[in-house]
Amino acid sequence: MKDENTYIDSGVLELFVYGTLPEDEMVKVAHEVLENKTLLDEVVSIEGALMQLSSAAAPYKPKFKNLNISFEKDEDVIPLSRKRTPITSYLGWAAALVLLFGLAYVYTEKSELENRIVDTERELLLQEGKTLVAEENLEQTKSLLDVVRARNVISIPLAGQEIAPEAYASVFWDKENNKAYIDVKGLPEPPEGKVYQVWSLTLEPLTPTSLGVLNEFDTQGSQLFEFSNPNSSEAFGITLEPAGGSVSPTLEQLYTLGVVQTS
Structure with missing residues (x-):
């Protein structure tokens, strides 16, 4: 990743907050934001400023309560601004991906550890069995030697x-x-x-x-x-x-x- 200040000055975070980046870029930036507290704080600051700006720029809405005027909605009007995917969704996806990969890694490590433990226990049992057999054979040989060395x-x-x-x-x-x-x-x-x-x-x-x-x-x-x-x-x-x-x-x-x- 670039230097934090360079990353912030590049304007990528603003585009990220506006939701105008391509889908794959949104996920990538969300992942980096989750891993860097400075970037996360900057995103929160940008969203806060954007909300204040939206609130301040909201047009005055006159009350037509007492006027006998009706307005019909034009079905052909196309909004100029496209719907923006909430940033929290991308952050949630990125967090879910990080959690998923983390769980997969932990599961793999746990399975490998269990296999190593089983192999070690099997080897210990095998060595223990060999030791017992060797001890039994040694005792048997000693007993037989005592017999064959007898004078009669x-x-x-x-x-x-x-x-x-x-x-x-x-x-x-x-x-x-x-x-x-x-x-x-x-x-x-x-x-x-x-x-x-x-x-x-x-x-x-x-x-x-x-x-x-x-x-x-x-x-x-x-x-x-x-x-x-x-x-x-x-x-x-x-x-x-x-x-x-x-x-x-x-x-x-x-x-x-x-x-x-x-x-």
Whole structure:
């Protein structure tokens, strides 16, 4: 906007008060007047002066009360001055526009803030969940380590077989409590639709007994599993089977095998 004094001296405010500016200019000036107290005071002053001038210039109206004269209105007379839109209307429109834009801005900011709060809460819940899972896994691992380190637990290494020579696993057998803990860190990720199955074996004759399948096998997570083993095991083996496991081991898919050492 121009300097206030330059703006006032330009005569734009007088045209604004008279209502002779184009519609878009009226709205623009009204907006500037609303934002500038000096301009607003000037507009009020101009309107006040205009009202005084109109009052002073009003023609004398004689009383024809007692005269028997009638005047007929000429329907063809066209007024010389056009109707002027009240300045208050433009000020009202401008104020409404300012209020509308202000409300839209506040609503947008509020919505963005709410979205940021929701995202933050979701992230906090996710991190909290990860922390709880990590703590549970840590406690579980500590408990299992305490078990496998006990003196009465037998450690049986399982070596990789022909189908996977690089594979390996370990069995920690707690005979007193009929528990077997299987560490499968050395096994590769099973193919889709396949699971690893753990077997307790007696050798003569060869009799396999399933201890269970590793449904929750995860190369990136915990790889220590607990199974019940009330059997008189002489060896342990792990095979790759269809999802859900098999009644008997698929020997062609034998990944690891280890024999219990007798003292």
